[in-house]
Amino acid sequence: MRVGPEMTPSKSGVVPGPRKPRSPGPGSTPAIFRERSGWTPAAAVIKGPPGFMTNSPPEPETGSDALALVPEALRGAIEARGYTSLTPVQQAVLAAEPGRDLRVSSQTGSGKTVAFGLVIGRTLPTLPPxxxxxxxxxxxAPTRELAQQVRHELAWLLAPLNLRVLSxxxxxxxxxxxxxxxxxAEVVVGTPGRLADHVRSGAVVCDDVAMVxxxxxxxxxxxxxxxxLAAVLDKVPSERSMHLVSATFAxxxxxxxxxxxxxxxxxMGTPPGDANADIDHVIHYVARDERLDALVNLLLLAPAEPTLIFTRTREGAAELVRLLREMDLGALLLTGDLDQQERQRTLESFRAGRVRVLVATDVAARGLDVPGITRVIHTDxxxxxxxYTHR
Incomplete structure (x- = not known):
C-alpha cells in the first residue's frame, strides 16, 4: 500500500482524511457511547483508493479443468479439502517453468502454502534417491505459529505421497x-534461528536439499x-531451486x-506493497485519551465478530487485555514473550471462537491465517x- 493524501499516519496517532459522519441511528447506540465519554463516531470509509491495486490477479478457473494443474497423486487430497478451483497464485506457481526459481508477491490467505506444496509434490517424485x-x-518462516501452520498444510497435502513433514x-x-x-523427514519447516542451529550442529544435513x-x-x-538465513542457504547445494515469498520487496x-x-x-499474486482490495478501510477520529472508549464502543457494536486488535508494544497489548477483561470483554493476548504452549492455546481458542477478541503485536501476529476474522482494529x-499492509 502506498500511503498518500487520503491516509497519512500522524505522530499524534490520528489519521487525517476525508470525513464522513456515520450515525448509528435511534436506539442503536450502546450506553457506553453516552455514559462513558459521549463519543460519537465519525469515519472515512475508503474502498480501494488509488494505489491499492495496480493490477488485478486473474480470476480462478472454474469448470472441469479447474484442477488440471494439480498433480494426479494429490488431486484426491485437494478435493477432500473442498477445493473446486485453484487461486490465482496457485495457478501461476503451477504454470511456471518446472525447476525455475520463483519470486512471489503474495499476501496471507492467498493459498501460497498449498501452491508450493503442490510444487513439492510434483518435484520430489522425479528426483534421484x-x-x-x-x-x-x-x-x-519468521514465527513459530506460521511455521507450524505451514507444516500442518503441507502434511495433509503431501500425505498421499508418504512424504514426512517436520517442524x-x-x-x-x-x-x-x-x-x-x-x-x-523429506520436508523440514523451521524458524531461521532454530534451523540454522541444527544445520551448524549437523543435525540437519543439507547435501540432498533440492528446494528451499x-x-x-x-x-x-x-x-x-x-x-x-545465510547460515542455512550457504550450506545447501548450488544446484537447487529457491522460491521466495514476500508481501513487500524492499x-x-x-x-x-x-x-x-x-x-x-x-x-504477482498481489502487487508488492499493495493491500487486499476487498477490505473496507474505516477511520475513526478520537482524542488520544478516548481511545479505549472508542475501542469498547466498536466491540459492543458487533460483539459476535472475530476481531484482531493491534498494539505497538507488548506492554501495551498486555495492559489493553487487562482493561478489556475488567469490563467483562473477553480478550486473549498474543505477544512474542509467551511460551509456545501459551501461544498455541491462545490461537486455538481464537480459531475455535471461544474468545472473539485477540490483542497482538505486529510481530506476534505476522503471517497468521485465521479464517473468519471480519475486523482488524489498530489501537496504535x-x-x-x-x-499497515502486513496488518
Whole structure:
C-alpha cells in the first residue's frame, strides 16, 4: 500500500482524511457511547483508493479443468479439502517453468502454502534417491505459529505421497527436534534461528536439499534473521531451486533474492506493497485519551465478530487485555514473550471462537491465517505503510 493524501499516519496517532459522519441511528447506540465519554463516531470509509491495486490477479478457473494443474497423486487430497478451483497464485506457481526459481508477491490467505506444496509434490517424485539421510526441502518462516501452520498444510497435502513433514522452531524442545530429525523427514519447516542451529550442529544435513522456500522473507529480515538465513542457504547445494515469498520487496529482500536466486520468475499474486482490495478501510477520529472508549464502543457494536486488535508494544497489548477483561470483554493476548504452549492455546481458542477478541503485536501476529476474522482494529497506528499492509 502506498500511503498518500487520503491516509497519512500522524505522530499524534490520528489519521487525517476525508470525513464522513456515520450515525448509528435511534436506539442503536450502546450506553457506553453516552455514559462513558459521549463519543460519537465519525469515519472515512475508503474502498480501494488509488494505489491499492495496480493490477488485478486473474480470476480462478472454474469448470472441469479447474484442477488440471494439480498433480494426479494429490488431486484426491485437494478435493477432500473442498477445493473446486485453484487461486490465482496457485495457478501461476503451477504454470511456471518446472525447476525455475520463483519470486512471489503474495499476501496471507492467498493459498501460497498449498501452491508450493503442490510444487513439492510434483518435484520430489522425479528426483534421484537421496545419498544421505537429510531433507529434500527446507522451508523457513519468521514465527513459530506460521511455521507450524505451514507444516500442518503441507502434511495433509503431501500425505498421499508418504512424504514426512517436520517442524523445528524456537521455543520448543531441542531434544525433541533431534529425535524427530533422526527419524527422517523429506520436508523440514523451521524458524531461521532454530534451523540454522541444527544445520551448524549437523543435525540437519543439507547435501540432498533440492528446494528451499522462504516464506514471509521480508519479515524474517525485519526481525534480524539475515545471518541465520545465510547460515542455512550457504550450506545447501548450488544446484537447487529457491522460491521466495514476500508481501513487500524492499531493498534488503531484493539483495537476498539476487544473491541466492538464479534467473527467477516473478509472480504477482498481489502487487508488492499493495493491500487486499476487498477490505473496507474505516477511520475513526478520537482524542488520544478516548481511545479505549472508542475501542469498547466498536466491540459492543458487533460483539459476535472475530476481531484482531493491534498494539505497538507488548506492554501495551498486555495492559489493553487487562482493561478489556475488567469490563467483562473477553480478550486473549498474543505477544512474542509467551511460551509456545501459551501461544498455541491462545490461537486455538481464537480459531475455535471461544474468545472473539485477540490483542497482538505486529510481530506476534505476522503471517497468521485465521479464517473468519471480519475486523482488524489498530489501537496504535502502524509505523509505516508496509506495517499497515502486513496488518
Amino acid at each position: 537421496a545419498t544421505k539421510k537429510g531433507p529434500r526441502v527446507l522451508v523457513m 523445528v522452531t524456537g521455543g520448543t524442545s531441542v531434544r525433541g527436534d533431534l529425535v524427530a530429525l533422526r527419524q527422517g 522456500i522462504l516464506d514471509e522473507a521480508d519479515e524474517m529480515l525485519d526481525m534480524g534473521f539475515a545471518d541465520e 531493498s534488503a529482500v531484493m539483495a537476498l533474492a539476487n544473491r541466492y536466486q538464479r534467473n527467477p520468475q516473478a509472480i 497506528p502502524p509505523e509505516d505503510p508496509d506495517a
